[in-house]
Each structure stands twice: as structure tokens, then as C-alpha cells.
Amino acid sequence: xxxxxxTTNSRARKPAxxxxxxxxxxxxxxxxxxxxxxxxxxxxxxNYRYDAIQFGAxxxxxxxxxxxxDVVAAVRAARAAGVPIVGRGAASGLSGGAAPTEPGLxxxxxxxxxxxxxxxxxxxxxxxxxxTLAVSDAARPHGLIYPPDPASFRTxxxxxxxxxxxxxxxxxxxxxxxxxxxALSFVDADGExxxxxxxxxxxxxxxxxxxxTLGLITEATLRLIPPATHTRTLMxxxxxxxxxxxxxxxxxxxxxxxxxxxxxxxxxxNAVEDYLNLGLPRGAEAVxxxxxxxxxxxxxxxxxxxxxxxxxxxxxTVRRAATDAEGAALWRARRSVSPALGRIxxxxxxxxxxxxxxxxxxxxxxxxxxxxxxxFRLVQFGHIGDGNLHPNILFDPRKEDTHAVHDLAxxxxxxxxxxxxxxxxxxxxxxxxxxxxxxxxxxxxxxxxWNVKRALDxxxxxxxxxxLPAEGVDG
Amino acid sequence: MNNDIxxxxxxxxxxxxxxxxxxxxxxxxxxxxxxxxxxxxxxxDSPRGRIVLMKEVLEGGLPxxxxxxxxxxxxxxxxxxxxxxxxxxxxxxxxxxxxxxxxQRQRSPFDRAKRAAILKILPAPKVFSVAARLGQFAKPxxxxxxxxxxxxxxxxxxxxxxxxxSADFTPARGVRRGRVAFLVxxxxxxxxxxxxxxxxxxxxxxxxxxxxxxxxxxxxxxxLHTGARDEALKLVRANLNAFNPDDFDAILSNAAxxxxxxxxxxxxxxxxxxxxxxxxxxxxxxxxxxxLGGLLADGTLEPxxxxxRPLKVAYHDACHLAHAQGxxxxxxxxLRAIPGVTVLEIPEGDLCCGSAGTYNLEQPELATQLGERxxxxxxxxxxxxxxxxxxxxHTQIQSHVRRQGDRAPVMHTIEILDLAYRGEL
Numbered sequence: 073x074x075x076x077x078x079t080t081n082s083r084a085r086k087p088a089x090x091x092x093x094x095x096x097x098x099x100x101x102x103x104x105x106x107x108x109x110x111x112x113x114x115x116x117x118x119n120y121r122y123d124a125i126q127f128g129a130x131x132x133x134x135x136x137x138x139x140x141x142d143v144v145a146a147v148r149a150a151r152a153a154g155v156p157i158v159g160r161g162a163a164s165g166l167s168g169g170a171a172p173t174e175p176g177l178x179x180x181x182x183x184x185x186x187x188x189x190x191x192x193x194x195x196x197x198x199x200x201x202x203x204t205l206a207v208s209d210a211a212r213p214h215g216l217i218y219p220p221d222p223a224s225f226r227t228x229x230x231x232x233x234x235x236x237x238x239x240x241x242x243x244x245x246x247x248x249x250x251x252x253x254x255a256l257s258f259v260d261a262d263g264e265x266x267x268x269x270x271x272x273x274x275x276x277x278x279x280x281x282x283x284x285t286l287g288l289i290t291e292a293t294l295r296l297i298p299p300a301t302h303t304r305t306l307m308x309x310x311x312x313x314x315x316x317x318x319x320x321x322x323x324x325x326x327x328x329x330x331x332x333x334x335x336x337x338x339x340x341x342n343a344v345e346d347y348l349n350l351g352l353p354r355g356a357e358a359v360x361x362x363x364x365x366x367x368x369x370x371x372x373x374x375x376x377x378x379x380x381x382x383x384x385x386x387x388x389t390v391r392r393a394a395t396d397a398e399g400a401a402l403w404r405a406r407r408s409v410s411p412a413l414g415r416i417x418x419x420x421x422x423x424x425x426x427x428x429x430x431x432x433x434x435x436x437x438x439x440x441x442x443x444x445x446x447x448f449r450l451v452q453f454g455h456i457g458d459g460n461l462h463p464n465i466l467f468d469p470r471k472e473d474t475h476a477v478h479d480l481a482x483x484x485x486x487x488x489x490x491x492x493x494x495x496x497x498x499x500x501x502x503x504x505x506x507x508x509x510x511x512x513x514x515x516x517x518x519x520x521x522w523n524v525k526r527a528l529d530x531x532x533x534x535x536x537x538x539x540l541p542a543e544g545v546d547g
Numbered sequence: 548m549n550n551d552i553x554x555x556x557x558x559x560x561x562x563x564x565x566x567x568x569x570x571x572x573x574x575x576x577x578x579x580x581x582x583x584x585x586x587x588x589x590x591x592d593s594p595r596g597r598i599v600l601m602k603e604v605l606e607g608g609l610p611x612x613x614x615x616x617x618x619x620x621x622x623x624x625x626x627x628x629x630x631x632x633x634x635x636x637x638x639x640x641x642x643x644x645x646x647x648x649x650x651q652r653q654r655s656p657f658d659r660a661k662r663a664a665i666l667k668i669l670p671a672p673k674v675f676s677v678a679a680r681l682g683q684f685a686k687p688x689x690x691x692x693x694x695x696x697x698x699x700x701x702x703x704x705x706x707x708x709x710x711x712x713s714a715d716f717t718p719a720r721g722v723r724r725g726r727v728a729f730l731v732x733x734x735x736x737x738x739x740x741x742x743x744x745x746x747x748x749x750x751x752x753x754x755x756x757x758x759x760x761x762x763x764x765x766x767x768x769x770x771l772h773t774g775a776r777d778e779a780l781k782l783v784r785a786n787l788n789a790f791n792p793d794d795f796d797a798i799l800s801n802a803a804x805x806x807x808x809x810x811x812x813x814x815x816x817x818x819x820x821x822x823x824x825x826x827x828x829x830x831x832x833x834x835x836x837x838x839l840g841g842l843l844a845d846g847t848l849e850p851x852x853x854x855x856r857p858l859k860v861a862y863h864d865a866c867h868l869a870h871a872q873g874x875x876x877x878x879x880x881x882l883r884a885i886p887g888v889t890v891l892e893i894p895e896g897d898l899c900c901g902s903a904g905t906y907n908l909e910q911p912e913l914a915t916q917l918g919e920r921x922x923x924x925x926x927x928x929x930x931x932x933x934x935x936x937x938x939x940x941h942t943q944i945q946s947h948v949r950r951q952g953d954r955a956p957v958m959h960t961i962e963i964l965d966l967a968y969r970g971e972l
Binding site: 113114115119120122123124163180183224228344347410412413414415419420469470 | 549571573574576578579588589591600603614617631632634
């Protein structure tokens with residue numbers, strides 16, 4: 073199997089033509105939708121071939137739909153032209169999901185931003201292009217929030233969150249995007265519009281996390297909840313990464329259900345410190361950030377104490393945030409980890425493994441050892457409460473061997489699988505981890521996944537090259 | 548972002564550009580910060596998109612003229628720099644790119660003449676003053692003129708004051724505690740001479756003597772940011788000759804755009820013989836609010852008299868102060884130090900007002916949309932006074948606030964301090 077193109081300069085990068093895309097598809101779309109919604113100049117198309125991790129093929133045309141009807145028309149036109157279709161939100165994803173693997177049509181949902189809050193039903197009706205944070209901002213005056221909070225929540229769209237089944241720090245206690253979806257609308261590969269709920273066959277569930285390979289989600293009905301009255305934050309730091317994982321396991325075993333439990337290793341802390349200058353402990357090997365929340369302050373504080381005790385027993389040093397502002401600053405630090413790593417090396421391979429919590433201490437130590445034995449900078453952070461870790465390999469593609477990066481990523485994936493884990497918690501498989509699927513999923517199950525794909529996308533037109541490894545290829 | 552920018556053929560500015568492109572991990576955290584992305588909602592008009600376009604042009608994969616419309620729409624506000632966790636020096640990239648690309652641009656004779664006129668008039672206060680006063684008589688004709696001529700007229704105040712040249716030396720009042728050099732600026736001398744007068748009074752009041760070195764001129768930012776690199780270099784070198792950093796505790800500016808421009812000198816001269824001089828110079832450059840904020844933090848700022856009544860001041864962060872220079876707290880602290888003053892935060896405070904140097908003249912439609920949005924956001928706080936630290940923002944905000952029918956005075960932070968010292972606030 074061909075190794076992934078981890079760099080910007082993939083073969084598909086330099087298109088032959090300058091200026092407009094003089095193809096029938098672009099002309100057709102412009103006739104159907106008007107010039108405002110269709111991008112066909114090279115300068116425009118070049119900007120719809122990447123996400124936050126990978127560059128892919130330059131699309132033949134880009135559509136910026138303003139309604140569901142526009143999406144239907146665009147899908148039909150692409151089908152008639154026989155080209156693949158890639159859906160795209162804000163392209164802040166970390167698995168190559170929105171980067172096309174071959175030239176085709178990109179449908180970018182950033183202009184579909186209609187949002188309605190129904191406080192009586194505790195629901196939000198959001199079109200795919202609504203910014204994640206906007207849902208909570210609109211709901212808050214009604215005493216409600218939308219809990220899924222990926223690090224990119226200021227940028228990312230609901231459609232993108234649904235496609236990747238995004239998580240976030242809140243997901244330990246409150247769950248991920250999919251847990252908040254009551255219903256959704258999607259356009260299928262033939263341009264047919266469907267409205268589905270969670271009953272009968274849970275088709276909505278199938279679409280969520282399918283990374284645009286089964287249909288294009290255009291709108292969703294999201295569940296809102298009242299926010300907890302009280303939140304308390306602590307930070308603990310540890311002289312060793314495994315000790316941090318032990319503290320997490322012990323705290324949860326003791327009965328704590330924190331709303332957030334996040335971990336950063338030394339390299340992450342330092343990258344963030346270079347950016348924000350918050351006074352984080354630069355010398356610590358691991359930093360743990362914890363929120364407990366609830367409507368009864370005593371319980372919230374007792375719960376925080378349980379975590380503090382577990383941290384101290386594991387050899388950690390605990391600091392409680394004195395004010396809400398201090399807590400907010402610490403969380404801003406955590407949200408900035410991923411992009412702040414760009415200060416260390418220009419490129420990275422992002423893992424998204426989930427392992428049983430009991431295996432955490434062994435897993436973080438084994439991955440640390442793999443990193444130390446490799447020529448690369450390897451960092452770890454993640455939603456450790458869920459066992460969701462993001463080992464990142466940082467590299468410079470001009471000076472370092474990208475095949476070796478891929479091999480190290482593979483070894484990390486195998487550590488997770490050996491400990492009973494999975495390949496993706498919240499960022500999707502995309503093209504980055506597609507190769508590892510043959511290790512993670514048995515051939516019979518892979519065949520079942522392919523059957524589902526064929527049933528919903530018989531022409532294999534929707535986001536090809538993602539999630540599923542080519543059939544007949546063994547690992 | 549991995550790139551093949553041919554640094555060897557591009558020299559010092561090539562290094563500046565390649566470094567910035569390298570640093571971008573295309574995470575998209577800049578998107579919500581970008582004013583043009585907020586207005587247009589497409590990737591090409593976002594910082595991340597523009598970095599990709601500049602990289603492609605520099606590598607030879609995209610003709611400059613294809614990328615130009617999107618790059619021209621960038622306000623250079625640098626809100627993306629504040630938002631960027633990866634530390635991409637986007638401001639340096641777009642400035643260097645404009646300098647590199649301008650000589651290759653094909654422009655219409657009208658466009659060329661307009662740009663030449665702007666770059667001749669803006670840095671020459673006397674010429675600007677004459678032009679502004681002529682313009683004030685032409686204002687009634689504005690509705691029938693083409694947009695390119697209408698937009699500058701719209702921004703002119705109804706009354707353009709007479710020029711008030713500042714004294715070359717202003718002694719300290721009381722015990723002398725410091726000595727600073729002051730850049731007097733260009734357009735603001737003609738439009739708002741009181742900014743400089745107030746600055747000199749407040750500094751003197753605080754025991755700081757002020758020298759206005761002979762031979763200084765325009766900071767060069769307008770030329771630099773519109774890609775006129777050769778003109779900019781002449782202005783930069785003239786200022787390096789005029790100001791000897793060893794003679795002063797600080798080199799002060801009271802216009803955010805100029806201050807940011809002065810701080811950019813080392814980048815402009817990167818890889819050239821004057822780079823070290825530029826670094827020594829830039830290390831002394833401070834905005835007036837940064838300098839006075841330092842005195843306040845040390846507890847040595849002279850206290851002001853209280854305001855005559857409780858005053859709500861909406862403070863507008865000029866992009867070139869907040870994003871380019873990282874000066875946010877000090878102007879607010881100075882205003883709060885006046886008894887009776889409450890500082891109001893403006894919704895969408897990080898979004899540019901649309902003035903952005905010559906942007907009003909080059910992209911009048913987008914500038915107007917941003918100006919309207921800014922005025923609406925400011926007025927939603929119901930302020931008694933509106934404060935900012937930049938002449939460009941000042942004229943833009945004043946013009947749009949008036950158009951929305953509000954009469955709240957728009958003032959420089961230093962004017963408010965000055966009034967407070969004089970017991971006239």
C-alpha cells in the first residue's frame with residue numbers, strides 16, 4: 073500500500089492550469105447556482121484542499137451552498153459529472169477528513185449558518201455551518217448550553233463536529249457530539265434529502281462520525297442542557313507521565329466524576345507556555361487539569377478533594393484555581409496545545425487513540441518509551457479521563473523521513489490495540505489512520521463496513537479514500 | 548506549512564516570508580478572528596487562505612494576479628496574530644510579500660495615480676493639511692462623485708483645524724524624571740493637532756522632557772503596507788538618522804499605526820547592513836499609553852483631578868496597538884486611574900473598524916461594512932465618551948458614529964487624560 077502523503081507537497085499539488093477551471097462541472101454548477109456560490113478560479117480552489125493536518129488534491133470546483141436545495145443541486149451535478157464529493161466545515165479537523173484524495177467537488181458549509189433555539193424543548197436547530205461555540209452563546213440567555221466542546225470550538229462547525237463525532241474536555245462526564253443529536257437531515261449520494269431521528273434504524277447514528285463517507289449532513293436538532301451552577305478547577309503536576317495516569321485511574325475508581333480531566337506532557341506545557349505565558353510548571357513531566365461541577369457546591373468541592381488526594385498519593389503537586397478567571401486561563405492553555413505544537417516542528421502526525429483507563433499508566437509509559445527511542449519529538453496530551461490520548465509526532469518533512477513517521481504512528485496504534493483500545497476517539501480515521509484499520513478491525517467486520525458504505529453510496533463518490541482501506545488489501 | 552519558497556533568490560525578505568509560512572500549521576484558529584472572513588465567509592479571504600496563496604505565488608505555482616484580489620482585501624489588522632497559537636508572524640509575511648510583489652503588479656493608470664497621490668500626500672503634513680481643507684469644501688459634492696473620491700471625503704471632519712506645529716523641545720514640569728523623543732506623525736498633525744498638544748502637556752506634567760528630533764519624517768508604515776518598499780526604506784533610514792536611541796529613555800508615538808511601523812524596522816531591514824541599528828532603535832519605541840502605563844504601574848504617574856461627573860468611556864482597541872504591539876491593558880488602566888471614569892468593553896472588540904491605513908481608500912465597500920459594524924457595537928454600550936489610540940480608527944469611528952446619529956465625543960486616550968489633568972473632564 074502506498075504510504076500517506078504527510079507533506080504539503082503531495083503529487084496532486086501543482087495543478088496544470090492557471091486561472092479558472094474550464095471544466096463542464098464548474099460551468100454546470102455556475103449555471104445552476106450562480107457565480108456567488110461557485111468557486112472555480114485556481115486561487116480559490118487551492119484553498120479547499122486541506123484541513124488542519126493534511127493537504128490533498130485540488131478540487132475541480134467548490135460550492136458554498138446557502139440552503140439545502142443548493143446542496144441537493146450540487147450533489148446531483150457532481151454525480152452527473154462522475155466526480156467525487158467532499159463535504160467541508162471549517163477544515164480544522166486532524167485526520168485529513170476534509171482534504172480530498174482526488175480532484176472533485178468540495179461542498180463547504182460555512183455559509184449555512186441558520187440557528188434557532190427552542191428553549192421549551194431544550195433544543196437547537198442548527199444548519200451544518202453554524203460555529204460550535206455559537207450554539208452555546210445563543211442558548212445561554214435561555215439558561216441552556218450545548219456541552220460538546222472540541223478544542224476548536226471557536227472555529228469548527230456543527231457539521232464538521234457531526235462528521236467526526238467530535239469530543240472535547242467536557243466529554244468525560246457529558247459525552248460527545250453524537251450524544252446530543254436528536255435528529256438530522258442529510259443529502260445522500262444521489263442528491264436525495266432525508267430527515268432521520270434516532271429510532272427505527274438509527275441512521276442518524278450511522279451518519280454521525282462517518283466523516284462524510286455516507287451522506288452530507290445539512291442540519292441537526294441538538295439537545296441542550298442547563299449548565300452546572302458551580303465549577304471548581306485544579307491543576308496537578310507530576311514528575312513522571314505514568315504517575316499522572318495512575319492518579320486519574322485512582323480518582324475515578326474512588327468515585328469522582330469530574331466534568332473535565334485533561335492531560336498535557338512536558339513538551340505540550342512548554343509549547344503553550346511559549347504562546348500564553350501563564351506560569352505553567354515548565355519542569356513537570358505531566359500536567360493534569362481537572363474540573364468538577366454540579367449544582368451543590370459541597371459535592372463539587374468534595375469531588376475535587378477526591379481528585380486532589382489521588383494526585384498527591386501518586387506523587388503530584390496540586391494547585392487549585394483561586395478564581396474563575398484563573399480556571400479559564402488554564403483551560404485556554406489546554407485548548408491551545410494542538411496548534412501551539414507548530415512552534416516546535418512545522419508538521420505533525422496526530423494520533424487519537426482510546427484505551428481502557430486501567431491500562432493508561434502502561435500505555436503512556438510505552439508510548440513515551442517509543443518516542444524516546446525514535447529520532448522524533450513525540451508529545452502526548454488528551455482527554456485522559458476517557459482514556460483518549462493524542463500522541464503527536466512532530467517532524468520537519470524537509471529534514472526527516474516521513475515514512476519513519478508513519479511507521480512510528482503505526483507502532484503507537486499497535487500499543488493502543490494491544491491494550492484493548494481503538495484508533496479514534498474524536499478526530500476520525502480520515503486518511504491518516506486508514507492504513508491501521510486492518511490491524512484494528514477483523515476482515516469480517518471490515519466487509520460489513522464496506523457493505524454499509526455500498527448500500528448508502530453505491531458509486532463510492534462520497535469522500536473516497538477515507539476510513540476504509542481498499543478491499544482485498546491485508547495489513 | 549511545508550514549502551519550497553526559493554529563499555536564496557529572495558534575500559532577507561525571503562527569509563522573513565519563508566519563516567512565517569513554515570510556522571503555519573493551517574489549524575484554522577485564525578478564521579474567527581479575521582474581519583474579511585467574517586464578512587465574506589470563504590477560505591481565500593482568511594489568514595490561513597492568504598498564507599497558502601502567498602506560498603503558492605512565491606513558489607511559482609500561482610500567478611500573482613490570481614492571488615492579488617484576496618491579498619488586497621487583507622486589512623493587515625493582525626487580529627490573526629493574536630489568535631494564532633503557533634506564533635505565525637502574519638503581519639511580517641503580508642508586509643514583506645506586498646513589498647516583494649508590488650513591483651510586479653500591473654495596475655491601471657488611474658490606480659497608479661491614486662496610489663502615488665496617497666503616498667505623496669499622507670506623509671507630508673503640510674500638503675495633507677491643504678488637501679484636507681480643500682476636501683472639506685468638496686464634501687457637499689461627495690454624493691455625486693465616484694466611490695474612490697467619495698470615501699476619503701466622507702472621512703474628513705466637517706471642520707479641518709489649522710496646523711499647529713509642535714515645539715522642538717518641551718521642558719519637564721517640576722523635577723525632571725525622564726527624557727523622550729517624540730514622533731509627531733503625519734495626517735494627524737493636520738486632522739487632530741490636539742493629539743500632539745495633549746501628549747506634550749501630559750508628558751511635561753509628569754516630569755518628562757520631550758524632544759522632537761529634527762529630520763524625522765513619516766514612519767513609513769503606509770508606504771510599507773501598500774508595497775512601496777523603496778519609498779518606505781528612504782523614510783525608515785531618515786528616521787534612523789534622526790533618532791539616536793542612546794539619547795533617550797524612549798522613542799514615543801501616539802498613533803498606533805506609526806508606533807507599530809517603528810517597531811517593524813528590524814524586520815524591514817532584515818539581512819541588511821542597518822539591521823542592528825534598527826534593532827537598537829526599535830527596542831526604545833513605545834506607544835504613549837505603554838510609556839505612561841509604565842509610570843502608573845510604578846506608582847509614579849501624577850494623579851489627575853476627578854471627572855466632573857461619572858463618565859462611561861468605551862475604549863476601542865486599535866488593531867495596531869492591541870494586535871501588532873500587544874498594548875491592551877495600559878490604556879484601560881490609564882483611563883480607570885481617572886476618578887469617576889468607568890471603562891466599557893465593546894462587543895466584538897477584536898474586530899477591525901475598517902480604517903486600516905489606506906484600506907478605506909482601496910477597499911471602500913468592505914471598510915464601510917466594518918465601520919458600520921464597529922459603530923453599532925460601540926453604541927450598544929451607550930458610552931459618554933469613545934476613546935482610541937489611533938488617528939485612523941478615530942476618523943473612521945467618528946464618521947460612522949455620526950452617521951448613526953450619535954454625538955458622543957470620540958477622543959484619543961491622551962486627550963482624556965489631558966482634560967482630567969486640567970480639571971476639564
